[in-house]
Amino acid sequence: MADPKSRPAFPKAQPTTEPKSPLEASPEPPLETSPETSLEPLEVDDTACFFDYDNGSSQASSTQSLSSSIKDHVYENGRKYHRKSTDEDNKYLLPSDETEFDRLDMTHHMSLVILDGELHKAPIKGDPHNVLDCGTGTGIWALDFGSIHPGSHVIGVDLAPNQPSWTYPNVVFQTDDLEKAWTYKKNHFDFIHSRMVASAIKDWSKYTKQMFDHAAPGAYVEISEHSMAHIYCDDGSVPEDSVFYAYGNNLSDALLTLGVDVRQFSGSFFKRHLEEAGFVDVQVFTYKVPWGSWPKGKKFKYLGAVCAEILKTGFEAYGLMAMTRLLNMPAEEAREICTGCYNTIIEGKQRGYGFQWHVIGRKPEAAAE
Ligand SMILES: C[S@@+](CC[C@H](N)C(=O)[O-])C[C@H]1O[C@@H](n2cnc3c(N)ncnc32)[C@H](O)[C@@H]1O
Structure with missing residues (x-):
């Protein structure tokens, strides 16, 4: 495997300067500059311990309600992966097992906490007729949206x-590759939602152009992504030789071999793609997500604890197959980096955080493809 030190590291995050509301700068002002610098620093709770929110239960509890109808898998390094995702050009390298489904559902919970219980930032009114959830995963967002909007027809x-094999009458699930030409009708969807698929999308211009072509005039699109491979820090507590950087650099290098450049990801990156595709009134909402319950404040503390729970298997979910298959790193070494990251979070001395971006845009009423 390549030595992380021999490759360009992520730029170190600047401490944030402008005080804004604690969780959100909405919408962000000048996006040509770094959107990440406009949030206020997270304050450290010196009395925090990782177990502030730990009720002793394990992340590995099984989610019985999820479908077990997965038929076609490969097994690597103790995790189960879907052939459709991994066999064809290493399309998507995260696992397809109960542990991963639990993690995705917990991530959905985290997004709800971030958005104060809302499913999106787009100003949706009433029940949009046709809704598309891109890369629906366990389908949890599509199902929640369908239940709140019984007049909508939701495709995940x-x-x-x-x-799940059961679903609400107004929610259907389909298997398809979003990187291929979409077979949906043009000018059709009244809301298109895409969350946490960035590690798998190689051509963002094509992806957002297809969103535009298939959105109805006046429809909203929302892209929600997170800074998956980089850690940010406001107080210098994450040292240069932190295992977080080893992880981030290896994961970024691995995905780059597939043509996915996660180092570029930012609110401005997704904004630019939506604008170039033709969407207007594009806005970026940026949130800090602490890695661990070290910050002050009930909401941040809770969010950090939820995030830590997600990262318990999240480092491995993103990193294990990527580093072993794409960088030829021995599995023990990859696992050691992933475990090292999680242990560092539990230790609580490196006070890092990531970003979550919600980027929304509207197709002009006059536009019809
Ligand atoms: C990290 S999961 C997120 C799931 C869901 N969006 C959520 O937020 O709960 C990413 C999902 O995108 C799917 N995916 C990745 N590449 C895709 C593609 N080219 N076409 C369709 N789905 C894709 C994966 O199979 C996986 O279920």
């Missing part, structure tokens, strides 16, 4: 059929 599409 994913490479792998990992959704």
Whole structure:
């Protein structure tokens, strides 16, 4: 495997300067500059311990309600992966097992906490007729949206059929590859939602252009992504030789071999793509997500604890197959980096955080493809 030190590291995050509301700068002002610098620093709670929110239960509890209809898998390094995702050009390298489904559902919970219980930032009114959830995963967002909007017809599409076999009458799941030409009608969807698929999308211009072509005039699109490979820090507590950087650099290098450049990801990156595709009134909402319950404040503390729970298996979910298959790193070494990251979070001395971006845009009423 390549030595992380021999490659360009992520730029170190600047401490934030402008005080804004604690969780959100909405919408961000000048986006040509770094959007990440406009949030206020997270304050450290010196009395925090990792177990502030730990009720002793394990992340590995099984989610019985999820479908077990997955038929076609490969097993690597103790995790189960769907063939549809991994066999064809290493399309998507995260696992397809109960542990991963639990993690995705916990990530959905984290997004709800971030958005104060809302499913999106787009100003949706009433029940939009046709809704598309891109890379629906366990289908949890699509199902929640469908239940709140009984007048909407929601399609959740994913490479792998990992959704429940039961569903609400107004929610359907389909298996398809969003990187291929979309077969949906043009000018059709009244809301398109895409969350946490960035590690798998190689051509963002094509992806957002297809969103534009298939959105109805006046429809909203929302892209929600997170800074998956880089850690940010406001107080210098994450040292240069932190295992977090080893992880981030290896994961970024691995995905780069597939043509996915996660180092570029930022609110401005997704904004630019939506604008170039033709969307207007594009806005970026940026949130800090602490890695661990070290910050002051009930909401940040809770968010940090939820995030730590997600990262318990999250480092491995993103990193294990990517580093072993794409960088030829021995599995023990990859696992050691992932475990090292999680242990560092539990230790609580390195006070890092990531970003979550919600980027929304609207197709002009006059535009019809
Ligand atoms: C990290 S999961 C996120 C799931 C869901 N969006 C959520 O937020 O709960 C990413 C999902 O995108 C799917 N995916 C990745 N590449 C895809 C593609 N080219 N076409 C369709 N789905 C894809 C994966 O199979 C996986 O289920």
